[in-house]
Every structure is written in structure tokens, then in C-alpha cells.
Amino acid sequence: xITQSELKAITHxxxxxxxxxxxxxxxxxxxxxxxxxxxKESKCGNKYNYVTIHVKGKMxxxxxxxxxxxxxxxxxxxxxxxxxxxxxxxxxxxxxxxVTGSVNSKNRRLGSNNTSGVCGVSWHxxxxxxx
Numbered sequence: 001x002i003t004q005s006e007l008k009a010i011t012h013x014x015x016x017x018x019x020x021x022x023x024x025x026x027x028x029x030x031x032x033x034x035x036x037x038x039x040k041e042s043k044c045g046n047k048y049n050y051v052t053i054h055v056k057g058k059m060x061x062x063x064x065x066x067x068x069x070x071x072x073x074x075x076x077x078x079x080x081x082x083x084x085x086x087x088x089x090x091x092x093x094x095x096x097x098x099v100t101g102s103v104n105s106k107n108r109r110l111g112s113n114n115t116s117g118v119c120g121v122s123w124h125x126x127x128x129x130x131x
Contacts (some may be wrong), residue, residue, distance in 0.1 A: 002055055002062075004074045011036055012057070013071045015093035020053065020064060037064050050088040065091055070099070080104045 012023050020036035046126040051064040065081040068091055075097040084095050115123060116130060124131045 002060070002067075004070055007055065007067060007071055011071070014066060015072065016094070018068075018091035020067070020091075022053075035096070051091065058101070065096055068093065068096060 010022065011020050011021050021032070022030050022034050022036055023032050025032070025034075037051040053062050053064050053067055054060060055062065055067075063081070065083065065088075066076055069075070069081065070075040072093060077094050079098045080101055082097050082099045082104045083090055084097060087095075121130055123129075
């Protein structure tokens with residue numbers, strides 16, 4: 001794992017923009033001020049993309065929103081990190097909160113095949129009614 005002091009020694013986080021940049025990168029070939037992380041696209045195609053960051057070697061990969069909690073509070077979040085506006089790329093401190101899994105799942109977008117406009121409601125073909 002990484003500690004808050006280790007993270008702050010190699011990165012800088014701006015809570016107003018939600019951006020991480022490298023400062024004193026361990027490889028020395030990465031210039032200071034370069035953006036940290038890369039976009040990880042969802043495997044299930046639901047358009048939930050997040051920024052992931054490699055720190056302390058290639059085997060240590062973290063979601064940037066979890067590292068932000070470490071950077072800002074000194075510890076990793078005890079629960080799931082919810083992007084309030086639903087945009088996984090918006091890592092502004094004001095857009096992040098720690099929630100339970102059930103609360104986080106309620107804040108998800110409607111699926112592309114949703115025809116009712118309501119989360120969890122679908123048309124049952126055989127009964128010819130909404131469920």
C-alpha cells in the first residue's frame with residue numbers, strides 16, 4: 001500500500017479541478033506537472049469510465065478517486081466512492097463522497113436499452129405490462 005506522505009511526495013492534487021499531476025516522479029523521465037493516470041473504460045460497456053493510477057511499481061494500480069481520499073483525508077475510504085454527478089472522470093473533491101454499495105447503485109445512469117425512463121422498470125412481453 002501507499003501512505004498519504006508517500007503520495008504527496010510524488011504527486012499534487014488540485015481539489016478544484018480534480019487533477020493529479022506528477023511531482024518528483026520516481027522514474028525521473030516524467031516531467032513535473034504531467035497528468036497522472038489513464039482512463040480505464042468499463043468492460044461491461046455501461047460508459048462508466050474512471051481514471052486509474054500506477055504508483056509504487058506497475059503492480060500497484062489504484063482508482064484515482066480512492067487515492068484522492070487518501071491524499072485529502074489521510075486514509076482510504078471505508079466504502080465505495082460515488083461521483084455525485086455520475087461522471088467517473090470528474091474527480092473534483094466536491095463531486096466525491098463515500099457511500100455504501102446500495103446507495104452507489106441507486107445513483108447509476110439509465111441503461112441505453114431502457115424504454116420506461118425509470119431505473120428498475122421494464123416491459124414484460126408475455127404479461128404485456130410494466131414490472
